[in-house]
Amino acid sequence: xxxxxxxxxxxxxxxxxxxxxxxxxxxxxxxxxxxxxxxxxxxxxxxxxxxxxxxxxxxxxxxxxxxxxxxxxxxxxxxxxxxxxxxxxxxxxxxxxxxxxxxxxxxxxxxxxxxxxxxxxxxxxxxxxxxxxxxxxxxxxxxxxxxxxxxxxxxxxxxxxxxxxxxxxxxxxxxxxxxxxxxxxxxxxxxxxxxxxxxxxxxxxxxxxxxxxxxxxxxxxx
Amino acid sequence: xxxxxxxxxxxxxxxxxxxxxxxxxxxxxxxxxxxxxxxxxxxxxxxxxxxxxxxxxxxxxxxxxxxxxxxxxxxxxxxxxxxxxxxxxxxxxxxxxxxxxxxxxxxxxxxxxxxxxxxxxxxxxxxxxxxxxxxxxxxxxxxxxxxxxxxxxxxxxxxxxxxxxxxxxxxxxxxxxxxxxxxxxxxxxxxxxxxxxxxxxxxxxxxxxxxxxxxxxxxxxxxxxxxxxxxxxxxxxxxxxxxxxxxxxxxxxxxxxxxxxxxxxxxxxxxxxxxxxxxxxxxxxxxxxxxxxxxxxxxxxxxxxxxxxxxxxxxxxxxxxxxxxxxxxxxxxxxxxxxxxxxxxxxxxxxxxxxxxxxxxxxxxxxxxxxxxxxxxxxxxxxxxxxxxxxxxxxxxxxxxxxxxxxxxxxxxxxxxxxxxxxxxxxxxxxxxxxxxxxxxxxxxxxxxxxxxxxxxxxxxxxxxxxxxxxxxxxxxxxxxxxxxxxxxxxxxxxxxxxxx
Numbered sequence: 162x163x164x165x166x167x168x169x170x171x172x173x174x175x176x177x178x179x180x181x182x183x184x185x186x187x188x189x190x191x192x193x194x195x196x197x198x199x200x201x202x203x204x205x206x207x208x209x210x211x212x213x214x215x216x217x218x219x220x221x222x223x224x225x226x227x228x229x230x231x232x233x234x235x236x237x238x239x240x241x242x243x244x245x246x247x248x249x250x251x252x253x254x255x256x257x258x259x260x261x262x263x264x265x266x267x268x269x270x271x272x273x274x275x276x277x278x279x280x281x282x283x284x285x286x287x288x289x290x291x292x293x294x295x296x297x298x299x300x301x302x303x304x305x306x307x308x309x310x311x312x313x314x315x316x317x318x319x320x321x322x323x324x325x326x327x328x329x330x331x332x333x334x335x336x337x338x339x340x341x342x343x344x345x346x347x348x349x350x351x352x353x354x355x356x357x358x359x360x361x362x363x364x365x366x367x368x369x370x371x372x373x374x375x376x377x378x379x380x381x382x383x
Numbered sequence: 384x385x386x387x388x389x390x391x392x393x394x395x396x397x398x399x400x401x402x403x404x405x406x407x408x409x410x411x412x413x414x415x416x417x418x419x420x421x422x423x424x425x426x427x428x429x430x431x432x433x434x435x436x437x438x439x440x441x442x443x444x445x446x447x448x449x450x451x452x453x454x455x456x457x458x459x460x461x462x463x464x465x466x467x468x469x470x471x472x473x474x475x476x477x478x479x480x481x482x483x484x485x486x487x488x489x490x491x492x493x494x495x496x497x498x499x500x501x502x503x504x505x506x507x508x509x510x511x512x513x514x515x516x517x518x519x520x521x522x523x524x525x526x527x528x529x530x531x532x533x534x535x536x537x538x539x540x541x542x543x544x545x546x547x548x549x550x551x552x553x554x555x556x557x558x559x560x561x562x563x564x565x566x567x568x569x570x571x572x573x574x575x576x577x578x579x580x581x582x583x584x585x586x587x588x589x590x591x592x593x594x595x596x597x598x599x600x601x602x603x604x605x606x607x608x609x610x611x612x613x614x615x616x617x618x619x620x621x622x623x624x625x626x627x628x629x630x631x632x633x634x635x636x637x638x639x640x641x642x643x644x645x646x647x648x649x650x651x652x653x654x655x656x657x658x659x660x661x662x663x664x665x666x667x668x669x670x671x672x673x674x675x676x677x678x679x680x681x682x683x684x685x686x687x688x689x690x691x692x693x694x695x696x697x698x699x700x701x702x703x704x705x706x707x708x709x710x711x712x713x714x715x716x717x718x719x720x721x722x723x724x725x726x727x728x729x730x731x732x733x734x735x736x737x738x739x740x741x742x743x744x745x746x747x748x749x750x751x752x753x754x755x756x757x758x759x760x761x762x763x764x765x766x767x768x769x770x771x772x773x774x775x776x777x778x779x780x781x782x783x784x785x786x787x788x789x790x791x792x793x794x795x796x797x798x799x800x801x802x803x804x805x806x807x808x809x810x811x812x813x814x815x816x817x818x819x820x821x822x823x824x825x826x827x828x829x830x831x832x833x834x835x836x837x838x839x840x841x842x843x844x845x846x847x848x849x850x851x852x853x854x855x856x857x858x859x860x861x862x863x864x865x866x867x868x869x870x871x872x873x874x875x876x877x878x879x880x881x882x883x884x
Binding site: 179191200214254345346347 | 437438478485554570571575602606773776777779781782784786791793796800808813833843844
């Protein structure tokens with residue numbers, strides 16, 4: 162066999178992914194009682210399933226040493242980032258939010274971290290530092306998670322909140338921010354299309370269907 | 384006869400002016416969204432769910448069913464015209480359908496698939512009406528143990544039907560089941576894995592999960608590949624097939640309808656198998672198999688009929704047993720619950736208007752597809768020429784508004800974004816998300832029935848094998864798993880052998 166080699170990097174990573182989820186779920190359900198088979202407690206199924214998922218992950222990890230398979234695929238950070246950023250901005254601004262609740266705090270921490278992260282990435286590519294390769298990417302991910310964690314705990318001190326801008330503004334916002342995801346974007350047509358689509362959606366959802374979606378609270382009230 | 388009086392009750396409901404209009408709107412909007420490349424029926428329904436909220440239950444379900452057929456047909460249109468399968472079931476259609484389009488016979492391909500779908504739909508409607516009543520009686524024999532075993536069988540089918548490695552498919556099912564345990568425990572009311580996060584205490588909304596994995600992740604994945612969409616430049620041509628083509632297509636339509644109907648009834652998303660099975664069968668039966676892949680009309684007519692028949696008969700497990708056999712039906716469950724209807728054998732007796740009205744509307748919906756799609760093909764072709772760089776921001780906007788409107792909850796939108804990331808990671812690690820969704824769909828019910836069965840049997844797992852129906856279902860599950868594993872075992876053996884030599 163010769164030297165140690167991973168035959169299927171994709172399965173190897175997939176195995177690690179499953180193990181991480183399994184362990185995380187086991188930890189998250191550790192406070193739940195197992196009960197007995199005759200009267201199952203709330204923790205019986207989550208814990209068993211967590212163990213099974215982690216076990217299957219371990220099995221996948223083991224087979225990845227022997228069975229040949231595909232390599233790791235490149236992640237398109239740009240698409241991922243702007244698509245998710247756009248929709249998170251929609252979530253934060255459609256009705257506005259202060260960052261008192263946990264979800265808003267996590268989301269805004271991710272947002273701030275993302276902006277810093279992008280700026281750093283921009284500087285790095287300008288300076289000619291390579292941002293390719295799995296090790297660099299894994300490092301970037303770890304830094305990002307750490308940044309989110311730090312900002313999450315600092316954010317209440319900064320007191321950041323998002324205004325309620327309603328569909329009229331949040332609609333074009335999600336379309337325009339997510340349009341950054343594609344290198345083929347032409348800005349003139351995106352802005353026109355976004356405005357048109359938002360108007361269409363406002364007419365359809367708010368007026369034709371009467372759904373309680375805020376249009377422009379700062380102008381029309383809720 | 385009972386069947387006819389029931390159907391006439393149904394047609395009485397479905398033919399009211401309001402319900403006809405709803406059915407039409409559903410089919411139209413469903414096709415409109417379903418035609419967009421990369422937006423399959425699951426994302427379409429999740430997106431359009433809120434537009435049915437203001438309508439009465441019967442009308443809402445008629446409209447949703449219309450949206451579903453529309454999205455299915457829209458997927459086939461995209462498959463034929465641009466060679467992009469909207470979802471798993473139209474993969475086969477791209478093979479010969481797109482070839483026909485390249486030969487300037489796009490119109491005939493679309494026409495025959497609409498006609499085939501209509502015939503298949505009519506047959507499936509009668510089948511549902513005929514099987515509905517006896518299967519509902521069968522459901523009364525089912526205790527918790529039988530329900531549990533039936534769902535296990537469904538999950539085994541899903542494993543077998545998934546592409547790629549069996550191990551990964553099983554892992555996805557288990558992960559789906561694990562995700563379904565998030566939220567408040569049914570019996571004790573204790574919060575499970577919610578991290579004290581209030582929006583999670585009701586559990587994850589299925590639409591959020593489905594939209595994240597099949598909406599957002601799909602968009603991100605599509606953005607990776609530079610635009611290579613080639614909308615056929617050839618003329619669409621005449622729509623109605625001529626006599627020879629009809630004769631060629633008649634037998635495949637009949638066989639496809641039969642195959643699709645049977646496979647659609649199976650729990651565990653058997654409907655996916657229909658088009659593949661039909662294509663293989665037609666190729667085997669053909670006098671000249673080399674024509675397949677080069678624009679054989681049989682290769683469009685058969686699978687498309689199977690596709691539509693399966694889509695429709697997959698309502699049977701939902702309406703009679705209350706078990707959703709695939710993700711689309713799970714969204715239907717969501718919609719029904721919002722309107723206060725709990726799917727299961729009691730729907731037919733308690734809500735005959737709804738049950739038979741919906742079944743009758745299925746037939747009407749199929750007729751409408753035929754009527755609206757044939758003249759509107761020019762519109763779909765124009766829509767398909769809109770470049771993806773403009774289409775994806777619009778898709779995301781629809782997704783955000785749709786998800787927000789389901790519960791009026793901004794947090795849901797953020798969670799959908801998170802599951803978009805999750806779904807993208809799954810794809811990158813080579814996992815197929817469909818089994819995960821099914822695991823999630825069946826998870827809560829599976830746990831409930833398992834706990835009930837074990838309480839009744841005082842903690843003995845023997846209850847699942849001692850009861851004959853339950854034992855039979857588990858045996859089927861075991862057999863299909865073993866059969867599926869056999870070739871995979873031999874393949875792995877081959878790999879080991881080549882390594883040694």
